[in-house]
Amino acid sequence: MATNYPASRPGSGKHTLSVLVENRPGVLARISGLFARRAFNINSLSVSPTERPDISRITVTAEVEQIPLEQIIKQLNKLLHVLKIVELDSSTSVERELVLIKVAANEHNRSDVLEIVKLFRVRVVDVHPESLTIEATGAEGKLDALLGLLEHYTIIELVRSGAVAVMRGPKALSEKVVGSEVTGR
Amino acid sequence: MALPTPLQAFSALPKEGAQHEKQNVSGEQMTGAQALVRSLEDLGVTDVFGIPGGAILPVYDAIKDDTKFRFVLTRHEQAAGHAAEGYAVSTGKVGVAIVTSGPGATNIVTAIADAQMDSIPMVVVTGQVGAGAIGTDAFQEADTLGITYPVAKHSFLITDAQDVPRVMAEAYYIAGSGRPGPVVVDFTKSAQNSPMYYSWPPEKILPGYNPVEKAHGRVLTEATELFQTSHRPVLYVGGGAQRADAGKQVERLARLTNAPIVTTLTARGIVPESDPQVLGMPGMHGTVPAVGAIQQSDLLVAIGTRFSDRVTGRLDSFAPTAKVIHIDIDPAEISKNRKADVPIVGDVAKVLDDLIPKIEAAQAENGKPDLHAWWDQINDWVKKYPLSYDEPTDGSLAPQWVIQELSKQADPQTIWVAGVGQHQMWASQYIDFENPHSWISSGGAGTMGFGLPAAIGAQVGSERSFGGKKPVWLIDGDGSFQMTSQELATAFQESMPLKIAIINNSVYGMVRQWQTLFYKNHYSQTSLHDGELSVGSLPTEVDTAPIPDKQNYDVPDFVILAQAYGCIGLRATTTKEALEAIKIANSVTDRPVLIDFRVWKDAMVFPMIPAGSSNDSIIYKPGVEPLNGGEPSGVGTFSGTSPQAATPADAGSATAGTWPDATTGASDSAAQEEK
Numbered sequence: 001m002a003t004n005y006p007a008s009r010p011g012s013g014k015h016t017l018s019v020l021v022e023n024r025p026g027v028l029a030r031i032s033g034l035f036a037r038r039a040f041n042i043n044s045l046s047v048s049p050t051e052r053p054d055i056s057r058i059t060v061t062a063e064v065e066q067i068p069l070e071q072i073i074k075q076l077n078k079l080l081h082v083l084k085i086v087e088l089d090s091s092t093s094v095e096r097e098l099v100l101i102k103v104a105a106n107e108h109n110r111s112d113v114l115e116i117v118k119l120f121r122v123r124v125v126d127v128h129p130e131s132l133t134i135e136a137t138g139a140e141g142k143l144d145a146l147l148g149l150l151e152h153y154t155i156i157e158l159v160r161s162g163a164v165a166v167m168r169g170p171k172a173l174s175e176k177v178v179g180s181e182v183t184g185r
Numbered sequence: 186m187a188l189p190t191p192l193q194a195f196s197a198l199p200k201e202g203a204q205h206e207k208q209n210v211s212g213e214q215m216t217g218a219q220a221l222v223r224s225l226e227d228l229g230v231t232d233v234f235g236i237p238g239g240a241i242l243p244v245y246d247a248i249k250d251d252t253k254f255r256f257v258l259t260r261h262e263q264a265a266g267h268a269a270e271g272y273a274v275s276t277g278k279v280g281v282a283i284v285t286s287g288p289g290a291t292n293i294v295t296a297i298a299d300a301q302m303d304s305i306p307m308v309v310v311t312g313q314v315g316a317g318a319i320g321t322d323a324f325q326e327a328d329t330l331g332i333t334y335p336v337a338k339h340s341f342l343i344t345d346a347q348d349v350p351r352v353m354a355e356a357y358y359i360a361g362s363g364r365p366g367p368v369v370v371d372f373t374k375s376a377q378n379s380p381m382y383y384s385w386p387p388e389k390i391l392p393g394y395n396p397v398e399k400a401h402g403r404v405l406t407e408a409t410e411l412f413q414t415s416h417r418p419v420l421y422v423g424g425g426a427q428r429a430d431a432g433k434q435v436e437r438l439a440r441l442t443n444a445p446i447v448t449t450l451t452a453r454g455i456v457p458e459s460d461p462q463v464l465g466m467p468g469m470h471g472t473v474p475a476v477g478a479i480q481q482s483d484l485l486v487a488i489g490t491r492f493s494d495r496v497t498g499r500l501d502s503f504a505p506t507a508k509v510i511h512i513d514i515d516p517a518e519i520s521k522n523r524k525a526d527v528p529i530v531g532d533v534a535k536v537l538d539d540l541i542p543k544i545e546a547a548q549a550e551n552g553k554p555d556l557h558a559w560w561d562q563i564n565d566w567v568k569k570y571p572l573s574y575d576e577p578t579d580g581s582l583a584p585q586w587v588i589q590e591l592s593k594q595a596d597p598q599t600i601w602v603a604g605v606g607q608h609q610m611w612a613s614q615y616i617d618f619e620n621p622h623s624w625i626s627s628g629g630a631g632t633m634g635f636g637l638p639a640a641i642g643a644q645v646g647s648e649r650s651f652g653g654k655k656p657v658w659l660i661d662g663d664g665s666f667q668m669t670s671q672e673l674a675t676a677f678q679e680s681m682p683l684k685i686a687i688i689n690n691s692v693y694g695m696v697r698q699w700q701t702l703f704y705k706n707h708y709s710q711t712s713l714h715d716g717e718l719s720v721g722s723l724p725t726e727v728d729t730a731p732i733p734d735k736q737n738y739d740v741p742d743f744v745i746l747a748q749a750y751g752c753i754g755l756r757a758t759t760t761k762e763a764l765e766a767i768k769i770a771n772s773v774t775d776r777p778v779l780i781d782f783r784v785w786k787d788a789m790v791f792p793m794i795p796a797g798s799s800n801d802s803i804i805y806k807p808g809v810e811p812l813n814g815g816e817p818s819g820v821g822t823f824s825g826t827s828p829q830a831a832t833p834a835d836a837g838s839a840t841a842g843t844w845p846d847a848t849t850g851a852s853d854s855a856a857q858e859e860k
Binding site: 067177 | 335339359521
């Protein structure tokens with residue numbers, strides 16, 4: 001038990017948390033501050049509005065041990081603006097991420113890169129005599145595999161949106177969550 | 186599907202037009218500042234601490250002669266915060282402080298962090314520059330919200346005057362409910378000056394805040410079973426029981442189960458010390474019976490406590506044979522440091538109220554477990570290892586004796602306050618605590634300078650809630666006291682009969698003790714030169730000639746310092762003087778009395794568990810480790826307590842061998858801050 005912290009260590013399992021928060025100023029600062037203070041290294045964090053104007057949704061992925069993860073969830077629950085936290089299981093949820101990759105590709109190797117694009121069923125969104133920009137969406141594994149192949153060419157620029165995820169089936173996480181009509185602070 | 190709305194979560198300020206849509210705009214018209222003062226009145230706040238400043242001036246302008254609360258003006262914002270804490274602990278009410286923006290707000294952050302660590306209910310209102318100036322690095326602007334988030338239970342920013350009553354009602358409720366804590370309300374000057382319509386009570390909108398107070402039945406049944414099948418139980422009671430006012434329940438549980446009670450630093454006095462079932466304080470400077478009982482227990486019942494490293498020592502050898510029942514209102518504390526076999530989330534008093542009848546029923550059916558062998562073992566420790574101390578070898582006073590005498594001579598209703606350091610540990614060990622809410626001390630944060638302002642707050646609380654019938658004694662160190670000594674002015678101006686005992690050993694004693702024990706007597710930067718026995722005070726007449734040898738004078742002279750602030754200053758270097766001074770202090774009723782007790786600088790706090798060590802290596806006094814078979818492994822190699830013997834020649838090897846090297850201990854970096 002004494003070895004719970006730091007929460008994130010090499011070799012820890014990957015977890016995805018969906019955190020519903022009040023859509024109020026400063027909420028994100030509060031949550032990211034908690035991660036930093038409790039030594040919780042996150043792989044990605046994305047935040048966006050939701051189907052309800054009073055609620056924002058934060059998706060966090062992190063490699064962390066189970067016991068410190070429980071502690072982090074409890075600590076998150078103590079924040080007043082946090083309404084609900086769910087750990088999403090990959091078998092019962094859909095997880096996607098968007099990545100934009102600018103690859104150095106000229107007339108000599110462009111067709112090789114396009115071959116990979118075709119194989120992965122991703123799209124080219126910009127072409128330049130010296131580069132190709134590829135847009136890809138998918139789960140983390142697919143994107144990692146794509147990037148692994150593209151590594152053999154020069155990746156000029158890379159940007160990932162961070163994972164977003166929803167539960168499968170007809171239900172919404174925000175069901176039964178009491179929101180706040182106050183959005184002004 | 187609704188269209189996405191603007192995402193506010195990033196910014197500090199609300200979007201234009203996001204407000205007023207659903208808000209009630211009927212009521213009495215006034216400014217936001219007036220609404221804040223009115224809200225405090227309507228919340229029933231009777232005492233407020235603080236200091237005015239530019240960005241909070243409208244609020245101070247709204248405090249008038251007929252305002253319903255007493256305002257106590259301190260001399261530093263940190264002191265306003267600690268005073269609010271002392272007030273809250275002594276009365277059980279929410280402490281309130283109002284300070285200005287920028288440096289006013291940053292100054293009070295220490296007190297906010299202290300209140301967070303010790304779960305003290307407090308609302309701090311800070312001024313903030315106008316909403317239009319936020320983010321421009323305006324004069325006296327600080328990101329108070331960002332600074333206080335990590336060290337407060339919650340922080341609010343008010344940019345709209347119409348929000349004032351609701352935010353104040355929410356802040357007050359959050360501070361005092363669930364696990365109590367400090368709540369910050371950052372109040373922009375523009376909102377202070379804006380018109381609003383005041384109505385009370387406002388509707389609180391807190392969808393994300395639902396503290397659990399009552400435990401469900403299953404865990405209570407499991408806890409009952411553990412009680413029935415355990416033969417070495419211990420009730421390990423912490424500050425949470427104090428906050429929940431659960432003294433009576435703890436006492437009933439102890440009577441019912443015949444389990445011994447240990448009380449942590451923040452729970453001292455929850456059950457009277459004279460009770461034979463109370464074994465004293467556990468932890469780093471705890472008693473041998475308390476530490477021994479925890480270590481050898483088979484059932485550890487943690488009641489409103491958080492398994493602090495000061496109590497557990499090395500976690501993997503803490504109470505190794507015990508099953509753990511953990512009762513706490515904060516779910517995040519359960520299994521944080523030590524896995525709980527039976528986790529019970531709820532208000533300690535309510536949980537015990539529900540648990541006791543279940544145990545009674547089980548005992549009626551199956552009888553009580555036999556604890557005779559357990560009590561034989563405990564009584565053996567109690568008999569063999571009472572608190573004891575070495576007499577000074579230089580003719581000065583023994584600090585432990587001074588504190589014992591203070592306790593003996595004082596009114597039994599006395600509220601005791603301490604700073605942080607050796608004197609705090611001695612006070613915790615040697616004062617006879619007979620009442621709950623009568624011991625105010627900075628535990629988790631260990632904030633030196635906490636004492637005097639907290640004592641001022643306790644005095645205000647005593648006057649408000651107990652008709653001034655509870656006298657307040659502050660036991661402080663010469664180092665700790667100097668961190669907030671300017672508050673003597675506050676105490677004098679408010680006609681407070683505070684009694685202040687400076688346990689003056691002329692050094693940062695706790696740090697020096699560690700230097701003696703772990704750093705080979707290298708006394709780096711711990712001498713204060715304010716209480717040497719052999720030297721005198723500087724002459725008071727004007728003399729511009731160079732001072733020949735500054736080391737020959739005590740600075741400050743605490744007696745003259747007290748007098749400069751209008752207080753009575755006394756000095757005691759002998760037991761006779763000490764007794765006389767205590768008598769005088771107890772008789773004064775209109776102003777503070779300060780006594781400068783000159784004590785032995787080599788006195789050390791024992792028992793002691795070195796930081797990062799197992800509780801089993803508790804040292805009763807140098808050379809005696811009762812839980813390691815009575816005799817230590819390295820008898821003779823340790824000579825740390827008698828620095829007279831530790832001359833420079835042998836200082837190098839004096840402590841090596843028996844003590845873990847504090848400089849390499851991984852888990853004790855925090856401990857090294859201790860003073």
